[in-house]
Amino acid sequence: MKKTAKIPYAAIERLALYSRPLRVLLKNGITVISSEKLAEYCGVNPAQVRKDLAYFGEFGVRGVGYDVTDLLREIKSILATDRDWTLCIIGMGNLGNAIVENENFRNMGYRFVAAFDKDQEKHGKTLPCGLIIQPVEKLRHLVKLLNVQIGVITTPPDEAQRVTDLLVDAGVKGVLNFSPTQVKAPKGCVIENVDFAVRFENLAYHLSKVPRE
Amino acid sequence: MKKTAKIPYAAIERLALYSRPLRVLLKNGITVISSEKLAEYCGVNPAQVRKDLAYFGEFGVRGVGYDVTDLLREIKSILATDRDWTLCIIGMGNLGNAIVENENFRNMGYRFVAAFDKDQEKHGKTLPCGLIIQPVEKLRHLVKLLNVQIGVITTPPDEAQRVTDLLVDAGVKGVLNFSPTQVKAPKGCVIENVDFAVRFENLAYHLSKVPRE
DNA sequence: CCTGCCATGTGCAAAAATTCACAAAACTTT
DNA sequence: AAAGTTTTGTGAATTTTTGCACATGGCAGG
Numbered sequence: 001m002k003k004t005a006k007i008p009y010a011a012i013e014r015l016a017l018y019s020r021p022l023r024v025l026l027k028n029g030i031t032v033i034s035s036e037k038l039a040e041y042c043g044v045n046p047a048q049v050r051k052d053l054a055y056f057g058e059f060g061v062r063g064v065g066y067d068v069t070d071l072l073r074e075i076k077s078i079l080a081t082d083r084d085w086t087l088c089i090i091g092m093g094n095l096g097n098a099i100v101e102n103e104n105f106r107n108m109g110y111r112f113v114a115a116f117d118k119d120q121e122k123h124g125k126t127l128p129c130g131l132i133i134q135p136v137e138k139l140r141h142l143v144k145l146l147n148v149q150i151g152v153i154t155t156p157p158d159e160a161q162r163v164t165d166l167l168v169d170a171g172v173k174g175v176l177n178f179s180p181t182q183v184k185a186p187k188g189c190v191i192e193n194v195d196f197a198v199r200f201e202n203l204a205y206h207l208s209k210v211p212r213e
Numbered sequence: 214m215k216k217t218a219k220i221p222y223a224a225i226e227r228l229a230l231y232s233r234p235l236r237v238l239l240k241n242g243i244t245v246i247s248s249e250k251l252a253e254y255c256g257v258n259p260a261q262v263r264k265d266l267a268y269f270g271e272f273g274v275r276g277v278g279y280d281v282t283d284l285l286r287e288i289k290s291i292l293a294t295d296r297d298w299t300l301c302i303i304g305m306g307n308l309g310n311a312i313v314e315n316e317n318f319r320n321m322g323y324r325f326v327a328a329f330d331k332d333q334e335k336h337g338k339t340l341p342c343g344l345i346i347q348p349v350e351k352l353r354h355l356v357k358l359l360n361v362q363i364g365v366i367t368t369p370p371d372e373a374q375r376v377t378d379l380l381v382d383a384g385v386k387g388v389l390n391f392s393p394t395q396v397k398a399p400k401g402c403v404i405e406n407v408d409f410a411v412r413f414e415n416l417a418y419h420l421s422k423v424p425r426e
Numbered sequence: 427c428c429t430g431c432c433a434t435g436t437g438c439a440a441a442a443a444t445t446c447a448c449a450a451a452a453c454t455t456t
Numbered sequence: 457a458a459a460g461t462t463t464t465g466t467g468a469a470t471t472t473t474t475g476c477a478c479a480t481g482g483c484a485g486g
Contacts, residue, residue, distance in 0.1 A: 006442085008442075008443060008444090010443080011443095012414075012415055012418050012419075013411050013415060015414075015418075016408075016410070016411040016414040016415065017395070017408070017411065019414075020370070020393055020394055020395070020408075021394075034462090034463065034464090035463075035464075036463085041395070042395055043395050043397070045444070045445060045446095046445095046463095047444080047445055047446070047447090047465095047466095048443095048444065048445075050463090050464065050465060050466085051443095051444085051445090051465085051466080053464095053465090054464090054465055054466070058464085058465070060463075060464050060465080061451085061452065061453085061463085061464075062450070062451040062452050062453090062462080062463055062464040062465075063451070063452045063453055063454090063461070063462045063463050063464075064452070064453070064462080064463070064464085065462090065463065065464080066464090078418065079414045079415075079417055079418050080417040080418055080420065080421035081414055081417055085417060085420075093311075094307075094310055094311035094314050094315065095311040095315070097307055097311065098306075098307035098308040098310065098311040101307050102307065102308070104393065104410060105410065105413065108410065108413070108414075110413060149420065150416065150420070157233070173420055174416050174417075174419070174420045176412060176413065176416055180233055180317065181233055182230070182233070182254070182255055182256055184256070190416060190419045190420055192412050192415060192416045192419075194409055194412050195229075195230070195233075196407055196409060197229070197317060197318065197321065198226050198229040198230065199389060199405050199407050200318065200321070200323060200389065201225075201228075201229040201232075201292045201294055201321075202225055202226060202229065202292075202405060203363065203387050203389055203403060203405045204292055204293040204294055204298060204387075205225050205228075205291065205292050205293055206225075206387070206403045206405075207293065207298075207362065207363070207386055207387045207403055208293035219472085221472075221473060221474090223473080224473095247432095247433065247434090248433075248434070249433080258474075258475060258476095259433095259475095260435095260436095260474080260475055260476070260477095261473095261474065261475075263433090263434060263435060263436085264435085264436080264473095264474080264475090266434095266435090267434090267435055267436075271434085271435070272434095273433075273434050273435080274433085274434075274481090274482065274483085275432075275433055275434040275435080275480070275481045275482050275483090276431070276432045276433050276434075276481075276482050276483055276484095277432080277433065277434085277482075277483070278432095278433065278434080279434090
């Protein structure tokens with residue numbers, strides 16, 4: 001294993017990608033996989049798979065491949081999804097609801113322990129997942145009380161920075177921002193901006209390049 | 214303007230990013246912006262902004278900066294978001310609903326003209342946006358009839374590839390896949406895989422690297 | 427009309443990421 | 457136990473992307 005090689009940012013994202021087919025293979029009882037096959041499933045180069053994994057250790061067996069169970073465990077451990085995280089969410093519109101109710105995230109160990117909204121109408125309402133929508137004024141108190149580690153922002157864009165500041169002030173260490181603005185935070189707080197309208201725009205761009213029939 | 218320089222994939226995504234503050238500036242009556250300011254808003258390097266824009270033309274005025282209105286129009290034109298796109302969506306769970314109802318997407322010219330689900334219970338239900346949920350069996354027919362250009366997949370992962378094949382077969386030219394699997398399509402169809410659980414995993418990774426207090 | 431100023435556009439250098447190509451290692455077969 | 461096969465792990469080459477640094481060109485003020 002390499003000493004302290006710099007790890008490309010994209011390598012982390014790919015690690016998450018690799019874990020998807022591994023889960024399926026595991027369910028189907030396949031016990032071993034080669035970098036070539038795994039690369040094929042994920043649409044990347046086999047050497048890339050090996051190099052990405054090599055940043056973190058030697059997980060394979062030469063001449064054989066990777067043990068599916070082991071590799072999945074290792075990737076989970078690297079991505080820190082082998083443990084539970086406590087999250088809160090701010091902005092209970094359609095997207096907020098979709099995220100907080102998402103089965104998949106729950107299974108990955110992301111536990112939403114509080115939901116906030118600005119709208120008084122919504123306060124006190126119980127969500128299907130059992131959480132009760134709280135006023136944003138209670139954010140600071142509840143974040144500290146419930147030991148929230150990550151804040152998820154699903155508010156309109158003009159609220160996003162203010163909410164981020166609230167979260168940082170309350171001591172949250174990570175923010176996932178789904179609104180179409182880049183929010184900023186002092187270091188000590190990790191920000192992940194997710195703006196997925198960008199992906200629509202990307203697709204539109206590529207489609208407009210293709211000769212229309 | 215450069216002849217046919219290869220355009221970095223990431224440049225397209227940044228173009229979309231640049232458009233966000235431009236919209237705000239426009240609303241606030243700011244008419245001119247420098248690459249330095251715009252870069253600051255987006256958390257990138259000023260030279261990067263200029264270079265990204267230069268791939269597509271000369272939009273600025275030396276010594277002055279970029280006209281906000283013009284630049285926004287140019288970016289929209291490049292990203293092909295100055296026109297309407299017709300989309301359909303498959304999988305009307307929470308996420309599907311959130312996307313189809315999203316105000317923001319509607320304003321950007323993404324028109325959902327059909328919504329599908331496998332679940333018989335849901336067939337015939339009217340969504341808030343006015344669409345009626347259709348059985349997947351009608352996909353091929355409706356896609357052709359309504360001239361759908363883009364298919365959006367919000368089904369569980371084990372359905373995603375099958376739905377993609379249906380879409381391709383029906384003649385759709387672009388697919389936006391929100392399920393946590395990489396789907397594939399023959400060329401002639403542009404695929405954009407959006408798996409945003411990856412972003413949670415990314416955040417978890419970076420948080421686990423930070424010294425916990 | 428000329429001079430000074432300022433931010434763009436871009437050639438080029440540096441950095442980063444990806445891919446190649448092969449030696450190293452483990453398992454299988456003889 | 458040796459030879460053969462297969463697939464990993466990785467140094468080196470290649471490709472791609474980013475950032476610097478400055479010439480270029482337009483505007484403003486005199």
